[in-house]
Amino acid sequence: MRELGLIIGMRGSVERIAAGIAATMAKRPNQRVAPEDRARSALRERRAAYADTDVTFDVDRDATATESAQAIAAWLVAARGVRVDVGGDHPYPVLVRAGLLDQVGTHLGDLGWSGRVAVVSEPAAAARYEARLVRSLELAGFDPVALRLPTGEAAKSVRSVARLWGELAGAGIGRDGGIVALGGGAVGDAAGFAAATYLRGVRVAQVPTTLLGMVDAAIGGKTAIDIPEGKNLAGAFHPPDAVFADAGVLATLPQRQLSSGLAEVVKSAFLADRDAVAHVERALEPVLRGEIGPQVTTVALAAEVKAGIVTLDPRETGLRELLNFGHTMGHAYEAASAYRVTHGEAVAVGLVFASALSETLGLAPRSLRIDLERLLARARLPIRASFSREAWTYLQRDKKARGGKVRWILPRRVGLFSEVTDVDDTALQEAARLVRGRAA
């Protein structure tokens, strides 16, 4: 076994092993040993061999063979990681693995980076992960400098980015090095925008530390800052050289933020296919519990969906619109809440609204919305809401900005969507009633 490769051990209680022996013996009635005695003596005789495993899994009393196999497969994937490639004019890899933070320097060296590199972070992510990332860069021969943005949307302001430009110049960042963005989507967007504009563009690598960053914001090359007139109104397409999604950092992410990222994961699964939905269905609770294997496979799945779409439409001229499933009403709801709900919470409500609209227009059966709601609820996301006058006003403004048309990405079934532009008010009100639920 040693010569063949990895040895995976499985550990069960004596009763569990005895039950297995009893089942085998039932097929060979001529053998007469008490299963429990047989289990104990085998464990004794094989003690040394069983100790020589690379990893041992505890098998629950009731675990089926399939469940045990899935746990092992998830562990193997987490240990080895997954690489997803984004294609197009500027191809780049998205690496997903636990422990990747310590390898960023080596990878950037392989990508041709050298010299002075700025690690741009915000206080919460920096306190936990900046030192490890800086160390990894130093070990790979870089000369890193750590710079900070404020936490949350405050990072995405003209003032924050202007200060960052100055600090990049002061630190002597040039075209040989680049910027490593360490943080959630807010840092990724602001540092990415600074990278797109400083010296008319320097290289950027994304090290997302939130689930939302890993499955969505860090992939696709869109960068932006906010202006008083609205969110993400100034920005640039500036794809990274690589995305390093280290699922290990999710261990410190608050549950509400994990749930928020899961909204985009559920969205991606519905855009993909039934297999993806089934995977997410199995993985939701383990991801929330912090199990690293399911976290890696789930990030990889959602990253693959986004990477696939972005590869075909890097500049958002068509297909990429699919990623806005749930976002038309989601954005309105998020803005109307004055950003008190997280992006993912708003998207959850927006996904339910879009499927309710499909239902109302006869494009999809009610069961689609029910399936979606079940997944979102299990991800601990809201599925019921009422839309304030502000939310409808926001939709109207969005309509004006888009040349008089509100575009809805509506599901027909898992993996099949339609873009619908002229939805009448009656249908919108009926969908809103479904999202409000019976109580209201």
Ligand SMILES: NC(=O)c1ccc[n+]([C@@H]2O[C@H](COP(=O)([O-])OP(=O)(O)OC[C@H]3O[C@@H](n4cnc5c(N)ncnc54)[C@H](O)[C@@H]3O)[C@@H](O)[C@H]2O)c1
């Ligand atoms: N460019 C894109 O394509 C794209 C896509 C989706 C979202 N976005 C943008 O992303 C932003 C939202 O991103 P977000 O949800 O990651 O929010 P965020 O960046 O504000 O991070 C959320 C919170 O988590 C904290 N945090 C981050 N990593 C942590 C960790 N590992 N442990 C503990 N705390 C941690 C942060 O301090 C912050 O308080 C929005 O500005 C949105 O516009 C961009």
Ligand SMILES: [Zn+2]
């Ligand atoms: Zn989103």
